Amino acid sequence: MALNKEQIAQRIAKELQDGFYVNLGIGIPTLVANYIPEGVNVVLQSENGLLGMGPFPYEGEEDPDLINAGKQTVTTLPGSAIFDSAMSFGMIRAGRVDLTVLGAMEVADNGDIANWKIPGKMVKGMGGAMDLVAAAKNIIVAMQHTNPKGESKLLPKCTLPLTGVNCIKKVVTDLGVFDITDEGFVCIEYAPGVTIDEIKAKTAGRLKIAEDVKEIVL
Amino acid sequence: MNKVVAHADEAVKDINSGATLMLGGFGLCGIPENCIAALVKKGINNLTCISNNAGVDDFGIGLMLQKKQVKKMISSYVGENAEFERQLLSGELEVELIPQGTLATRCMASGYGMPAVYLLAGYGTEVAEGKEVRTFNGKNYILEYAFDSDFAIVKAWKGDTMGNLVFKETARNFNPMMAMAGKITIAEVEHLVQPGEIDPDHIHVPGIYVNRIFQGSNYEKRIEQRTVRKK
Numbered sequence: 085m086a087l088n089k090e091q092i093a094q095r096i097a098k099e100l101q102d103g104f105y106v107n108l109g110i111g112i113p114t115l116v117a118n119y120i121p122e123g124v125n126v127v128l129q130s131e132n133g134l135l136g137m138g139p140f141p142y143e144g145e146e147d148p149d150l151i152n153a154g155k156q157t158v159t160t161l162p163g164s165a166i167f168d169s170a171m172s173f174g175m176i177r178a179g180r181v182d183l184t185v186l187g188a189m190e191v192a193d194n195g196d197i198a199n200w201k202i203p204g205k206m207v208k209g210m211g212g213a214m215d216l217v218a219a220a221k222n223i224i225v226a227m228q229h230t231n232p233k234g235e236s237k238l239l240p241k242c243t244l245p246l247t248g249v250n251c252i253k254k255v256v257t258d259l260g261v262f263d264i265t266d267e268g269f270v271c272i273e274y275a276p277g278v279t280i281d282e283i284k285a286k287t288a289g290r291l292k293i294a295e296d297v298k299e300i301v302l
Numbered sequence: 303m304n305k306v307v308a309h310a311d312e313a314v315k316d317i318n319s320g321a322t323l324m325l326g327g328f329g330l331c332g333i334p335e336n337c338i339a340a341l342v343k344k345g346i347n348n349l350t351c352i353s354n355n356a357g358v359d360d361f362g363i364g365l366m367l368q369k370k371q372v373k374k375m376i377s378s379y380v381g382e383n384a385e386f387e388r389q390l391l392s393g394e395l396e397v398e399l400i401p402q403g404t405l406a407t408r409c410m411a412s413g414y415g416m417p418a419v420y421l422l423a424g425y426g427t428e429v430a431e432g433k434e435v436r437t438f439n440g441k442n443y444i445l446e447y448a449f450d451s452d453f454a455i456v457k458a459w460k461g462d463t464m465g466n467l468v469f470k471e472t473a474r475n476f477n478p479m480m481a482m483a484g485k486i487t488i489a490e491v492e493h494l495v496q497p498g499e500i501d502p503d504h505i506h507v508p509g510i511y512v513n514r515i516f517q518g519s520n521y522e523k524r525i526e527q528r529t530v531r532k533k
Binding site for chain 1: 328329330331332354377378379380381387390391399401402403404405406407409410421422423424425426427428429459469470471472473474475476477478479506523524525526527528529530531532533
């Protein structure tokens, strides 16, 4: 069985290390916060100016002055810090954020990513995505392996307008886990019940299967 | 020194059609509600607005869009607004989308007196088209210019009559660096206090950057995405 969204998030959560400062994008990446392993303490960064983002508030305790980058009401935690937008992107740019997880429409086998614009459709804007992908030292993309038409989203070259170049290091999809190296996508893990042949068939970019490839353990 | 004005109408009295304005806030959080209402009432148009977002249909900058007061938006994300989309597609409204960190840093550069900065964001994308690129330590950076804005309009939680500002929680966002970047900066605050009532160590933006200040009223503080958990 291919992974569902929750399971993709659960697999990515295994990449978290104690002490990491982490920025989670909207969509599947947000779910990663639900699977932080026992004994691992991470600090979540929200690029509108919050380190130490807590859970959603209890009903009746929503504070309009306290939101995350998705404009959702959130809470602070003991040890949280608040700062302005320039400092927020300053810490991102300076490489202080250890891990960024974000969604994508397309990823190329050289690490290029497209996730902000579809020509001919209403463009909402890139928000902080271009800043994050340009600067974060470790970026994981969480996405479905194929688009709704069944076409591969792991490509030799992005067809959509780019968000960043040569920046993605790892992709976790419903089918497997892929490192991006000089040789293109390297499949290091596959989802339970998914065959290597299926992964090969649904990956348009250069693909290698790691010698020690193994099944994803959640 | 007299920076205190009575209300929003007085604060925006010399903002005329064609002006470039910075407006603080992230989404609907920390937006200068009183001044936006005053600008709508004033009915000026042809405005260029630098703001991370463009409000929603019936709140924030959306209110100015409804009255067709905005000629151009410079923002990072504008997705929550149907009237915005209509005006954009019909060609009535011009939009320049720029990365959020670049937007913040171009404001910051202005307030720090720096004409331009080299930034990573957008290298190799359409954002970099036509811009100077330089390589530092093996990485490619784009030259981005400081904003030049006639007015900056910001919202703070507390301020004193000398213009010193304190922000609350994530309503801080773009407000401090925009406050530092306007040729004329207008601050509306929830609590206007006397000098000495704010600990100097707690001030986020010193009053030297603020030209006008007033205590706002009737803050709605609308929540864009109300998300809660069960007890």
